[in-house]
Amino acid sequence: MIAFLGTGLMGAPMVRRLLAAGHDVTVWNRTVVKAEALAADGALVASSPAEAVRDATTVFTMLSDGPAVEKLLFSEGVADAMTAGAILIDCSSIPPEAARDHAARLAERGVLHVDCPVSGGVPGAREGSLALMAGGEDVVIDRIASLMAPLGRLTHVGPCGAGQVCKLANQQIVAITIGAVAEAMVLVTAGGADRSRFRDAIRGGFAESRILDLHGGRMLARDFAPGGPSKLQLKDLDTVAALADAEGLILPLTEAVRAEFRDFVESGHGDIDHSGILLHLEATNPRKP
Numbered sequence: 001m002i003a004f005l006g007t008g009l010m011g012a013p014m015v016r017r018l019l020a021a022g023h024d025v026t027v028w029n030r031t032v033v034k035a036e037a038l039a040a041d042g043a044l045v046a047s048s049p050a051e052a053v054r055d056a057t058t059v060f061t062m063l064s065d066g067p068a069v070e071k072l073l074f075s076e077g078v079a080d081a082m083t084a085g086a087i088l089i090d091c092s093s094i095p096p097e098a099a100r101d102h103a104a105r106l107a108e109r110g111v112l113h114v115d116c117p118v119s120g121g122v123p124g125a126r127e128g129s130l131a132l133m134a135g136g137e138d139v140v141i142d143r144i145a146s147l148m149a150p151l152g153r154l155t156h157v158g159p160c161g162a163g164q165v166c167k168l169a170n171q172q173i174v175a176i177t178i179g180a181v182a183e184a185m186v187l188v189t190a191g192g193a194d195r196s197r198f199r200d201a202i203r204g205g206f207a208e209s210r211i212l213d214l215h216g217g218r219m220l221a222r223d224f225a226p227g228g229p230s231k232l233q234l235k236d237l238d239t240v241a242a243l244a245d246a247e248g249l250i251l252p253l254t255e256a257v258r259a260e261f262r263d264f265v266e267s268g269h270g271d272i273d274h275s276g277i278l279l280h281l282e283a284t285n286p287r288k289p
Contacts, residue, residue, distance in 0.1 A: 084110030
């Protein structure tokens with residue numbers, strides 16, 4: 001039996017994929033209505049996170065950040081309610097050191113841990129095409145491989161914490177590429193070209209990417225409803241900066257795009273999709289009359 005804690009933008013479609021694959025899933029979400037919406041798909045709704053995990057052999061968490069995961073596990077009874085030998089698969093994006101700390105504390109209770117953040121956004125969660133970056137022991141990753149198949153492509157990237165490191169690197173690439181596409185949109189408009197035709201023209205060339213496809217499309221449609229809220233993009237970039245500082249690294253491109261997202265979020269746009277960084281660049285570069 002599976003328990004899934006955190007059924008928001010990403011968690012809900014992941015639960016539906018697991019249910020469609022024939023798994024029994026019990027769900028819990030702090031905003032109860034988000035969990036209750038999955039009952040029609042066959043999920044059981046628990047009244048508390050501890051209740052949700054009590055008989056589960058596998059527990060997924062998909063939460064906003066490290067403190068949220070820690071609170072749920074160790075202050076709200078989840079770790080103590082889990083059965084020895086059960087596996088916690090944390091799909092949240094949190095600092096690597098937090099993942100290692102959680103794994104060590106769960107091990108004291110006989111609970112196994114995999115840090116498995118994901119990439120692919122809401123479309124990937126709906127389609128079962130997520131990139132699943134798993135950190136942990138070989139034997140544990142092997143145990144969950146078939147379970148993860150409906151969600152996407154699972155890759156064992158290293159020991160505990162390695163999944164989070166790879167997700168941070170992923171977020172660097174995503175943020176920088178979104179920023180590059182947004183800057184290009186501003187440039188071609190200023191130069192008198194059509195944004196939509198520009199995007200069509202470069203499709204299939206070296207600039208082709210899923211970000212040009214999906215987020216470039218959002219920019220053209222000016223549809224910035226959150227698939228990936230900018231405040232979470234900034235959260236991940238802040239974690240990248242902390243890791244880089246700890247390792248003595250200089251990452252100038254990451255720092256530049258981090259500064260832009262910080263300004264965007266601080267100006268009140270934290271809940272706008274990260275492709276909305278286009279709005280920030282347009283405001284910084286107002287068009288001439």
